[in-house]
Amino acid sequence: MKLVSYLKNNSKERVGIFHEGKVYDVKKSGELFGVKFPSKMKKLLINWEEHITNIYKLSGEIEQNDLKTGINISEVKLLSPVPHPASCRDGYAFRQHVAAARRNRGVEMIPEFDQYPIFYFTNHNAVFGPGDILVEDDHLKNLDFELEAAIVICKRGKNIPAEKADEYIAGYMVMNDFSARVLQMEEMKLNLGPAKGKDFATSFGPWLVTLDELANYRISSTRGDKYDLEMKAIHNSKIVSQGNMKDMNWTFAELIERASYGVELFPGDVIGSGTVGTGCYLELNGTSTLEAKAKGESFTPVWLRNGDTIELEITGLGKLINKIVKSSESNSILRKKKNI
Numbered sequence: 001m002k003l004v005s006y007l008k009n010n011s012k013e014r015v016g017i018f019h020e021g022k023v024y025d026v027k028k029s030g031e032l033f034g035v036k037f038p039s040k041m042k043k044l045l046i047n048w049e050e051h052i053t054n055i056y057k058l059s060g061e062i063e064q065n066d067l068k069t070g071i072n073i074s075e076v077k078l079l080s081p082v083p084h085p086a087s088c089r090d091g092y093a094f095r096q097h098v099a100a101a102r103r104n105r106g107v108e109m110i111p112e113f114d115q116y117p118i119f120y121f122t123n124h125n126a127v128f129g130p131g132d133i134l135v136e137d138d139h140l141k142n143l144d145f146e147l148e149a150a151i152v153i154c155k156r157g158k159n160i161p162a163e164k165a166d167e168y169i170a171g172y173m174v175m176n177d178f179s180a181r182v183l184q185m186e187e188m189k190l191n192l193g194p195a196k197g198k199d200f201a202t203s204f205g206p207w208l209v210t211l212d213e214l215a216n217y218r219i220s221s222t223r224g225d226k227y228d229l230e231m232k233a234i235h236n237s238k239i240v241s242q243g244n245m246k247d248m249n250w251t252f253a254e255l256i257e258r259a260s261y262g263v264e265l266f267p268g269d270v271i272g273s274g275t276v277g278t279g280c281y282l283e284l285n286g287t288s289t290l291e292a293k294a295k296g297e298s299f300t301p302v303w304l305r306n307g308d309t310i311e312l313e314i315t316g317l318g319k320l321i322n323k324i325v326k327s328s329e330s331n332s333i334l335r336k337k338k339n340i
Contacts, residue, residue, distance in 0.1 A: 001059045002207040002318075003171070005041045005083050005129070006076040013083060015041045017055075018207050019062050022070035029069040030058055041208075042084055045267040048154035048170060056212075080129040081173050081208035082152055086268035088124040088202065089259055090148070090177055091117055093250040094243075096277030104286025117250035117258045119271070122177070123199035130205050132325045133178065135306075139200055140326065142181035143304040147233045147241050147279030147312050150175035151252050152208060153269040160260040162223045165253035168265065171210040172227075174312050174320040175272045176203045181282055181303075204270070205320045214316050219246055224253020227316075231276050234311040235304070240284065243276035245314065 002018040003026075015038065016023040026044070030037040035054050038044045044051060061067065092098060092113070099109045135143065154170035177198070184197025219226040226246045233241035255271055278284060285301040292299035304310060306326040313319040 001056065001210045001213060003041070003044075003081060003210070004205075004207045005079040005081055007079065008071065008076045012039075013041075013079060014039055015044055016071075016076075017059055017062055018073065019059070019070075021073055023073055023076055024062050024067060024069050025071075026055070026058070029062065029067055030054070032067065032069070033058065033061065041082055042268055045082070045152065045154055045170060048267060052154075077131070078129045078206055080127045080204040081206075082204065082268060082270060083127065083129075084268070085124040085127060085270040086153075086266045088122050088127065088270045088272070089119040089255075090122050090202075090272035090274060091119045091250065091255045092274040093117060093248045093252075093255065094274055094276050094279075095249040096243075096247065097275045097279060097283060100277065100283050100287060104283065104290060114249075117255050119255065119259060119274075120193045120198075122202055124270070126199055126201055128201055128203040128322070130203070130321050131323070133201050133203065133322045134325050134327050135178075135180075135200065136327055138183055138196075139178075139180040140304075140306060140324075141183070142281075142301075143324065144179040144181050144281045145233060145235070145279075145304060145310045145312070146175075146177035146179060146275040147231055147243065148175040148177055148272045148275055149173070149229070149231070149245055149314055149317065150204060150270050150272040151256075153256075153265050153271070154267050156264055156266055158260055158264040159262070160256055160265070162251065162253040162257040165256035165260075166211075166225050168256060169211065169252065170267075171208040172214065172317055173204050173208050174206070174314050174317050176310065176312050176320060176322060177272060177275070178202065179280070179282070203320060203322050206318045209317050217316060221251070224251030224256075226251055229315040229317065231279070231312075231314045233279060234313065235302075236308055240302075241276070241278045241280075243279055245273070245276070247277065248273060
């Protein structure tokens with residue numbers, strides 16, 4: 001089942017089921033069968049266990065019958081599947097990405113990576129779906145994409161063991177963790193996590209895919225399931241990155257175990273995988289620069305620019321398409337140094 005959050009004619013946000021090019025309003029469709037559903041994703045996730053059985057039944061009816069509640073997807077504006085996450089954590093689960101990025105900076109791989117999964121909190125109020133991503137001048141200084149997957153939590157829990165953590169996942173979606181690298185690199189010299197380099201935009205979508213649709217791709221383990229899903233990034237129609245979700249060195253279940261230690265997770269919390277190997281220009285540019293240097297050649301780094309399109313695609317999860325748009329009121333106030 002594919003769940004979406006959307007707007008129609010600039011009306012209030014709604015939750016729907018996507019099937020064969022159409023969006024079916026969950027609340028209106030449920031009324032045809034005498035079942036009451038929430039109208040928004042937030043309330044659906046909060047009451048996930050109460051509604052999920054009937055949602056699956058409704059999805060089955062949609063697949064078998066042409067319900068009149070269906071709207072062509074071209075007639076709606078897709079939002080992030082979870083427009084208002086309760087929180088948003090981003091992990092660091094792909095060893096290849098971490099090792100390559102450190103090698104390109106001339107530093108050794110950090111041994112702590114293999115001891116426990118880590119994450120940082122990003123801005124859950126700067127979440128977007130498919131479409132335009134509005135950015136300022138400073139964001140366009142080495143603007144980067146990050147090819148990731150994300151999960152959505154569907155029930156409360158604390159100190160959740162990895163062996164049971166998959167039970168807390170509502171589904172998976174594509175994630176693009178946009179990064180302003182100049183801002184990020186400056187900030188992290190002060191030994192704190194990224195702030196202004198990351199807090200302006202994270203996109204998710206196009207839909208939230210429930211675990212039943214991914215069963216054929218599942219790789220089971222006692223420490224949480226992995227999925228054999230190909231991942232790729234396409235910049236202005238050119239494939240620039242390819243990887244696979246099964247290469248996660250830490251499972252989402254292990255990320256949940258770590259995140260829930262001593263604190264409670266809530267329905268609507270989002271957790272990202274971190275960047276797949278080769279899944280951002282920071283890594284790709286660094287590798288290309290080293291290779292060019294070894295050959296006595298030069299290399300010009302590539303970054304996202306105003307007007308560019310970036311598409312992230314994951315098997316089974318769909319394609320998330322965003323366009324970079326410079327704000328008409330954009331400025332560089334962060335670049336002005338304070339005189340002391």
